[in-house]
Amino acid sequence: MSSAFRSISGRIVSNLQHPIRNCPAALTRLHLRFQPRNVQPSSIPSAFRGAPARNYATGSGKGGETAGSKNPFPIIPLLAILAAGSGGFYFLVQSRKEPMPAIEEPSRKPRLTAGDVKKPAFGPGEVSVIFILGGPGAGKGTQCQNLVRDYGFVHLSAGDLLRAEQNREGSEFGELIKTYIREGKIVPMEVTVALLENAMRDAIAAQQKTMFLIDGFPRQMDQALKFEEEVSESRFTLFFECSEDTMLQRLLKRGETSGRIDDNIESIKKRFHTFQVTSMPVVDYYDKKGKVVRIDASSTREGVYSQVQKQLIDKLKA
Ligand SMILES: Nc1ncnc2c1ncn2[C@@H]1O[C@H](COP(=O)(O)OP(=O)(O)O)[C@@H](O)[C@H]1O
Numbered sequence: 001m002s003s004a005f006r007s008i009s010g011r012i013v014s015n016l017q018h019p020i021r022n023c024p025a026a027l028t029r030l031h032l033r034f035q036p037r038n039v040q041p042s043s044i045p046s047a048f049r050g051a052p053a054r055n056y057a058t059g060s061g062k063g064g065e066t067a068g069s070k071n072p073f074p075i076i077p078l079l080a081i082l083a084a085g086s087g088g089f090y091f092l093v094q095s096r097k098e099p100m101p102a103i104e105e106p107s108r109k110p111r112l113t114a115g116d117v118k119k120p121a122f123g124p125g126e127v128s129v130i131f132i133l134g135g136p137g138a139g140k141g142t143q144c145q146n147l148v149r150d151y152g153f154v155h156l157s158a159g160d161l162l163r164a165e166q167n168r169e170g171s172e173f174g175e176l177i178k179t180y181i182r183e184g185k186i187v188p189m190e191v192t193v194a195l196l197e198n199a200m201r202d203a204i205a206a207q208q209k210t211m212f213l214i215d216g217f218p219r220q221m222d223q224a225l226k227f228e229e230e231v232s233e234s235r236f237t238l239f240f241e242c243s244e245d246t247m248l249q250r251l252l253k254r255g256e257t258s259g260r261i262d263d264n265i266e267s268i269k270k271r272f273h274t275f276q277v278t279s280m281p282v283v284d285y286y287d288k289k290g291k292v293v294r295i296d297a298s299s300t301r302e303g304v305y306s307q308v309q310k311q312l313i314d315k316l317k318a
């Protein structure tokens, strides 16, 4: 047994031996629960309250009779005391037999109201959201353009929205976004989710379009959960599978003209790492829910697109 294990197991055992010592609040609650119901301390006969017992045998009580009095055995007062004591004890025992009522803690259990249940900004009947995922350079943006052209989707690239925010004059987040993108890290979700929600509202207002391709998002589990809780549920995820070698060649080529600060070998390596560690769990999460459509993204642009069309149409019909 390793010393680390010994020390942990020792702590567990000592906690088990002293569960209350480690939890004063629990102690207070337990103590409360075992107060007999309806029995106030003042209604308990003093004999049971631990009050100093009178020494009746010495005659020091009310009446002041002594051993030399007429009646050496003051039987009537003695019987009365015994009867009162037994009666009190009986009622005390009875009250303990009753089931203990649960102690209510109203401040900890507020009543649930309709307003407490968060609803996404857009219901399933209002918008249709498809997530587009795949490694950097897998061809997500390229295929989204095809779908916009042929089917009238609204294409929202999370990366494009972040770059636009980064370049917006006066943006509070410009520097932060720039650093995250160059390092291939995921920008804090609040920023990205807000940008996406705003862009969806704009598209609905300006174009009355409600079918969204959300490209390059969600790249981290917290984003996925937040977006689905606050903005909209997704219908499914189109996942573009491609080897790192192929993606690297595509990105280096794109980097010749894109002007992007992350299309260079150092940033690309970091982006691959982030994709494997942080984004693949999102794909796995939706896969387990049966909500992933896999596309082999290693063939030509046209070859990939014909798969996308077929799979997408099948899924939308389903
Ligand atoms: N199937 C493909 N075959 C070869 N090059 C491609 C293919 N799909 C996209 N590209 C090119 O690869 C680069 C990355 O594609 P892009 O759609 O921007 O990827 P992503 O949005 O996944 O990062 C672009 O320069 C694009 O023109």
Ligand SMILES: O=c1ccn([C@@H]2O[C@H](COP(=O)(O)OP(=O)(O)O)[C@@H](O)[C@H]2O)c(=O)[nH]1
Pocket: 135, 136, 137, 140, 157, 158, 159, 160, 162, 180, 181, 182, 183, 184, 185, 186, 187, 188, 192, 215, 216, 217, 218, 219, 223, 262, 271
């Ligand atoms: O939800 C997102 C999407 C993108 N990014 C950042 O934007 C970069 C570029 O993403 P984009 O989708 O534009 O490009 P891709 O890596 O897919 O080529 C990523 O590496 C991240 O740093 C982010 O932080 N959150």
